[in-house]
Amino acid sequence: MKLVFAGTPEVAVPALDALIASDRHEVAAVVTRPDAPAGRGRRLVASPVAERAAEAGIEVLKPAKPRDEEFLARLREIAPDCCPVVAYGALLPKVALDVPARGWVNLHFSLLPAWRGAAPVQHSLMAGDEVTGASTFLIGEGLDSGPVYGVLTEEIRPTDTSGDLLTRLAFAGAGLLAATMDGIEDGTLHAVPQPHEGVTLAAKITVEDAQIAWSDPALRVDRVVRGCTPAPGAWTLFRGERLKLIQATPVLDRTDLAPGELSAAKNNVYVGTGSHAVELLWVQPQGKKPMKAADWARGVRIVHGELLGL
Secondary structure, eight states: OEEEEESSSSGGGHHHHHHHSSSEEEEEEOOOOOOOTTTTTTTTEHHHHHHHHHTTTTTEEEEETTTTTHHHHHHHHHOOSSSEEEEEEEEEOHHHHHHTTTTTEESSSTTTTTBBBBBBHHHHHHHTTTTEEOOOOOOOOSSSSSSSEEEEEEEOTTOOOOOHHHHHHHHHHHHHHHHHHHHHHHOOOBBBBOOOOOOOOOOOOOOOTTBOOTOOOHHHHHHHHHHHTTTTOOEETTTTTEEEEEEEEEEEEEEOSTTTTTEOOOOEEEBBBBBEEEEEEEEEEETOOOOOOOHHHHHHHTTTTTTTOO
């Protein structure tokens, strides 16, 4: 099939690579979000997908909105058979959905109908799921509600962050998307409607969502830290400034600390929660680089009974 691939962040690049490598399909063009400011100089930078496509000599389309007439006209000129999508980052209007004969097929990082929305991996970790996966489905006008072509499962490991899990799913999902394109092309794969039961929503995680509530149980604190790493980053307040929490682990045999109460030894930093304590392993003070929590604690000289949080 002639394909137009839509995607933007680094997590979409493995799928693009898999389709470029396919000897059955042609990636005629790539659709991605416009260049965005990045770094201290706020210089405009092309998306990872745009950079990879340019390296491969593939035409790159960067519409401000996918309903822009110039973009739609070019899409019609290319006349793709199908448009595979991975984390494109914009809603596709019906006028665009109608262009490819075999539709737009999305690789979504959850076992649909669970965790429809922008942040399925983060929500799966924060909810304490033991298994997640990826699904390919035909995009319609609803939110991730179209019929499903294929799925794969992935075990969630006890120390996984959303970054760890998303990386594994990106590479495994690349194979799933390529196989889905093959099955659509040869007619052996047919989309199956999603069940009405088991629908959960995964809205974008905000900075406010990532603030630690120390009255929560330690397992919940651990899940929020892992689910929000690397982005947007779990955080708390210390002496009125934000402290980013990069890595923490529950300590089941310590229950003597009040929620948010700090206790620092030579090589360990503990914080009380609504159940047992957690040990802080890596933190990032405001305006500084990540550091071991014990090094941070020695530098700030924690006072007995001092608290994290409001």
